[in-house]
Amino acid sequence: MAHETCRADRLRFARQFLRTPLITAAPVPSSAALAACMVAPIPRTGDPLVVELGAGTGAFTVAAQEVLRGRGRHLAIECNPEWATLLAERHPSVEVVKAQAHELPALLDRPADVIISGLPWSAYWPEGQRPLIELLAGALGPEGTLTQFSYSWSRWAPPARRQHREFDAAFEEIVVSRTVLRNLPPAYVYYARRPRG
Numbered sequence: 001m002a003h004e005t006c007r008a009d010r011l012r013f014a015r016q017f018l019r020t021p022l023i024t025a026a027p028v029p030s031s032a033a034l035a036a037c038m039v040a041p042i043p044r045t046g047d048p049l050v051v052e053l054g055a056g057t058g059a060f061t062v063a064a065q066e067v068l069r070g071r072g073r074h075l076a077i078e079c080n081p082e083w084a085t086l087l088a089e090r091h092p093s094v095e096v097v098k099a100q101a102h103e104l105p106a107l108l109d110r111p112a113d114v115i116i117s118g119l120p121w122s123a124y125w126p127e128g129q130r131p132l133i134e135l136l137a138g139a140l141g142p143e144g145t146l147t148q149f150s151y152s153w154s155r156w157a158p159p160a161r162r163q164h165r166e167f168d169a170a171f172e173e174i175v176v177s178r179t180v181l182r183n184l185p186p187a188y189v190y191y192a193r194r195p196r197g
C-alpha cells in the first residue's frame with residue numbers, strides 16, 4: 001500500500017476509534033504481516049468463495065485479492081458506510097456490502113470456503129441475534145476455514161477464554177498461530193476447520 005494511503009488509513013482509524021471504540025476495536029489498521037496470516041487458508045487454485053467480515057479500510061482485502069488474482073468470489077462486509085464506500089472504490093472486483101455481519105446468511109448463495117473475520121469478537125453483537133460463532137460455523141462448507149484474529153495482550157482475560165471455548169465447541173479443529181509481533185498491538189490468529197454439526 002502506498003505510504004500516503006497508509007497514513008490516511010491510520011488517521012481514519014484513530015478518528016473512528018475515538019468515536020466508536022467498541023465497534024472499531026483497533027486504533028490502527030492491521031499490518032501486512034497479520035494480513036498474510038489471515039489469508040493463508042485461501043486456496044491457491046479454483047474459484048473459492050471468500051467472505052471477509054469487518055473489512056475496515058481493507059488491510060485483509062488487499063492481501064486476499066493478491067492471492068485470488070481474479071479467481072472466485074470475494075464478498076467484503078463492513079458496517080461503517082464511509083469505509084464500505086472507500087473499499088468499493090479501491091477494489092472494484094470485490095463485492096463490498098455495507099451491512100452488519102449478522103446479515104451474512106442472506107448474502108450467500110452457497111457455503112463459504114474461507115471466512116476472514118476482523119470483527120471485534122466480544123465487543124459488539126446485537127441482542128437476540130444468533131451467536132457469532134454459530135453464524136460463522138453455519139456459513140462455512142465442511143472443508144472451509146475460518147480465520148479470526150485477537151490481540152495477545154488480552155489472551156488470558158475472561159473474554160478471550162470464552163472465545164476459545166466457543167471456537168472449541170463449534171469446530172472440530174482449531175489451530176492458534178504464534179504471536180504476530182509485527183502488528184500493533186501484537187496479535188494471534190485462530191484457524192478453525194470442520195464445523196461441528
Ligand SMILES: C[S@@+](CC[C@H](N)C(=O)[O-])C[C@H]1O[C@@H](n2cnc3c(N)ncnc32)[C@H](O)[C@@H]1O
Nearest residue numbers: 025026029030054055056059078079100101118
Ligand atoms: C478491528 S477492525 C478490523 C478492520 C480490518 N479488517 C483490519 O484488520 O484492519 C473491526 C472492523 O469491523 C467493523 N465491524 C464491527 N462490528 C461489525 C459488524 N457487526 N458488522 C460488520 N462490520 C463490523 C468495524 O467497523 C471495523 O471496520
